[in-house]
Amino acid sequence: MITIYHNTRCKKSREGLELVKNSGEDYRVREYLKVPLTEEEISALINKMNISPIQLVRKNEKIWKENYKDKDLSDRELIAVMAKHPKLIERPVVENEQNAVIGRPTSDIEEVL
Known part of the structure; x- marks a missing residue:
């Protein structure tokens, strides 16, 4: 099962969702601004992506x-800040059971499809 952490207002996130939809894979959408991720969920995604927490932060956001x-x-x-302010999380994030990626560029999503 593919999960896309999606922000409906973001063009890149909408493009990522289209790619996931067109893949034919089973997927679910989590609008993470409406249903925020816990610190544990953010930490698990970071571990799956093998990145540091700062790499998941949107540094151009006003809050940041x-x-x-x-x-x-x-x-x-940093993980606590992202849990408190989900708008700071890069988007879209797409994951499967083994891997997760930030969908920037959108073509990176193909790694988990």
Whole structure:
């Protein structure tokens, strides 16, 4: 089962969803702004992607620039910030049982399909 963590207002996320839909794979959509991820879920995605938490942060968001940009946050603190402010999570994120990717560029999604 494929899961796409989706933001309906984001063009790249909509493009990613189309790619997933057209793949023929079973999938589910989680609108993570409506149903936020827990710290544990964010941590699990980061581990599946084999990235550091800062790589999942949208650093151009106003929330980041005004509140966190100049702070030296630990990985645990970064995960907590993303759980508190889901808008800071890069999008879309697509996962299967073994792997997860940030769908930027959208072609990266093919790795999990």
